[in-house]
Amino acid sequence: MLDELYSVAGSAFAVGNLAWILFGVTLGYLVGALPGLGKGTATAVAIPLTFYLEPLSAIAFLVGISKGSTAGSAVSAILLNTPGEPSSTPTAMAGYPLARAGKAQKALKMGLFASVLGDLFSTVVLILVAQELAEYALGIGPVELTAILAFSMVFIAGLSGRSMIKGLIAGLFGILISCMGLEIETGSPRLTFGLIELYDGLPLIPVAIGMLALSEMMIQIGQRQRLADEADLLKGSSKREDQIVTLADWKNCIRPIVRGSLIGTVVGILPGLGASVGSFLSYGAERRASGRGADFEESGAIEGVAAAESADNAVVPASLVPLFAIGIPGSVIAAILIGAFTIQGITPGPLLFLENKDLILGVYVSMLAASVMLLFIGYFGQNMFARIVRISPALIMPIVVFLCCIGAYLQGGGTFGIGVMIVFGIIGFFSKKYDFSFVTFLIGFVIGPSFELSLRQSLGLVTDLPELLDHPVAIVFAVLAVVGVWRLTVLQRKQMAEMAKAETN
Numbered sequence: 001m002l003d004e005l006y007s008v009a010g011s012a013f014a015v016g017n018l019a020w021i022l023f024g025v026t027l028g029y030l031v032g033a034l035p036g037l038g039k040g041t042a043t044a045v046a047i048p049l050t051f052y053l054e055p056l057s058a059i060a061f062l063v064g065i066s067k068g069s070t071a072g073s074a075v076s077a078i079l080l081n082t083p084g085e086p087s088s089t090p091t092a093m094a095g096y097p098l099a100r101a102g103k104a105q106k107a108l109k110m111g112l113f114a115s116v117l118g119d120l121f122s123t124v125v126l127i128l129v130a131q132e133l134a135e136y137a138l139g140i141g142p143v144e145l146t147a148i149l150a151f152s153m154v155f156i157a158g159l160s161g162r163s164m165i166k167g168l169i170a171g172l173f174g175i176l177i178s179c180m181g182l183e184i185e186t187g188s189p190r191l192t193f194g195l196i197e198l199y200d201g202l203p204l205i206p207v208a209i210g211m212l213a214l215s216e217m218m219i220q221i222g223q224r225q226r227l228a229d230e231a232d233l234l235k236g237s238s239k240r241e242d243q244i245v246t247l248a249d250w251k252n253c254i255r256p257i258v259r260g261s262l263i264g265t266v267v268g269i270l271p272g273l274g275a276s277v278g279s280f281l282s283y284g285a286e287r288r289a290s291g292r293g294a295d296f297e298e299s300g301a302i303e304g305v306a307a308a309e310s311a312d313n314a315v316v317p318a319s320l321v322p323l324f325a326i327g328i329p330g331s332v333i334a335a336i337l338i339g340a341f342t343i344q345g346i347t348p349g350p351l352l353f354l355e356n357k358d359l360i361l362g363v364y365v366s367m368l369a370a371s372v373m374l375l376f377i378g379y380f381g382q383n384m385f386a387r388i389v390r391i392s393p394a395l396i397m398p399i400v401v402f403l404c405c406i407g408a409y410l411q412g413g414g415t416f417g418i419g420v421m422i423v424f425g426i427i428g429f430f431s432k433k434y435d436f437s438f439v440t441f442l443i444g445f446v447i448g449p450s451f452e453l454s455l456r457q458s459l460g461l462v463t464d465l466p467e468l469l470d471h472p473v474a475i476v477f478a479v480l481a482v483v484g485v486w487r488l489t490v491l492q493r494k495q496m497a498e499m500a501k502a503e504t505n
Helices: 002-007 015-033 039-050 055-080 086-100 104-137 142-159 164-178 204-222 224-230 247-269 274-290 295-299 302-318 320-326 332-343 357-380 382-388 393-411 415-433 438-461 465-470 472-504
Strands: none
Touching: 015 039, 015 055, 015 357, 039 055, 039 204, 039 332, 039 393, 055 086, 055 104, 055 302, 055 332, 055 357, 086 104, 086 274, 086 302, 104 247, 104 302, 104 320, 104 357, 142 164, 142 438, 142 472, 164 438, 164 472, 204 332, 204 393, 204 415, 204 438, 247 274, 247 302, 247 320, 274 302, 302 320, 320 332, 332 438, 393 415, 415 438, 465 472
């Protein structure tokens, strides 16, 4: 593996490629530091920039954005108690009290170090695991693939929102929308409503930009006064020990970082769990291990910042494992990256390592380079990024909406793409308001064509139920899907009952 990585180091470390990685990480960190913006929004808006790039630079650029924005979201979480993303909420819980106590710089630095270490660990796991899984996935047939895709959809639907039913509705709606266009076997038009622009189906990029970026801007515009009122940067202490990470801090935080990196990596590999699950699990584990209880949120805890940030950032590279290995996007970032791969004429999945091995190896090296750049950009630019959170949302939001329109216009066939973006922006707005998982919708939309094709092939291969016995892997995943629906529904009902009981008391 080391020899293979060394063979592509020349292209990965080319000046042009490194420049795009640096730009991606810097842009991502900047976007992450701004309240209300996240890696999904940043990556979706930036995809049109990759149209004229080489495949390696394009993918490395987008991965750099996702890494930078995940780490940068800790800035607004610690300084303003306003997480840039839901996954940064534990960071705000443990870090904002430290900032109020004059230890903002200490908390920011530890958050950065933990982010880089978690990200680096997860990237190494991706390099070691993805190809091995892909070699196994080459032996998977249509029947097994259908069962795996169905299980993934159920798994994602149950864990990406509060309601299993709403998650399944969102995922099935995504699959339905993916059916627009010419039917896969006969070429008959489906759900085109007489529009010739829909014969090729809905373009992924305008749909993703609408569901992620535009809908988020609609929500943030309604909260712009609150965001403007909170943008008052906290002053730090003049004591040197409150501005640096001491040896004692490292001793307290090394175990939470290791635990958080492991939790985040496992959560990232499992499709649908997401960074929020990883950061909350890691934070909760450290909170319990410390024995401090509510004091974590009252006085602040640098260990809590380290635990949450290491897990949060470990999820991003690990979520690419199912994408590279079997072509299933396990997160929003992975779903958006499929659009970038498609632009470059590349299909993610097990054949990726056979047909585009040098590209994937180059991406690996670029990801390692992005981790190093993240450390330097975050450390030396932290004060500047902290001041950027003062910028009025009234200036930021129009720029983001303008970039959304440009991206949808370029990748959606002109004004038709802007129309698609607006429609799905409205759908995304109501999805978020009523807790329908937009993550499940996007993943259902992305895997819809593969699911339909494998299902049709399976129906041709398996004509009688006894023939399913020849496909034990498919049976296992089908059973897991059914059990998953039942189990997750029961757990969610119990949680809702407990919440209702707590409110009445």
